[in-house]
Amino acid sequence: MDISSILTVTVPVTDQERALAFYTGVLGMEVRTDNPAPMGRWLTVAPKGGETALLLASWFPDMAPISGLVVASPGLDELAARLREHGADHEGPTDEPWGRQLVFRDPDGNGFVVVAA
Template sequence: MPISSILTVTLPVADQERALAFYTGVLDFEVRTDNPFPMGRWLTVAPKGAATTLLLASWFPEMPPIGGLVLAAPDLDALAARLREHDAAFEGPSDEPWGRQLLFRDPFGNGFVVSQT
């Protein structure tokens, strides 16, 4: 039986509250789950309408930040302005042979590429 989808990607974060503030307050993601978990909270967020969620996991202190997750946004200039307003680290937007993109890191070093849709 083939795998049919990716449900959740785990992001290592040192502080779930700070991560939640970044993903909901800066990126405008919505909370999908926020439940007690033996090692903290099972806290997932996602862009509105997206199928795949991000698990903000604080129980992997030795897990290095991940990079290369690709997101999509219709207006990279607006995203850049929002990231700048919140003093978030980012580069771009830039026009590349494959399209327009912006790079950013969350407060814990997890890296993202955002492609303009």
């Protein structure tokens, strides 16, 4: 049997409340789950209507930040403005041979590439 989908990507964070505010308030994602779990709070967010969720996990203190997760947005300029307004580390948008993109890091140093949708 082949793998049919990617359900969740774990994103290591140090403060789930701060991460939640960033992913929902700045990036516009929605909360999918927010439940207590044996190892801590099981907190996932996802783009509205998206299938894959991000697990904002605080129970992996030695996990290195992720890098290079590629997501899409129809409004790179608006997203860049929100990132700038919230003091987030970002570059762009820039025009590249493969299209328009924006690169940013969340408050815990996790790196994302946003391509124009």
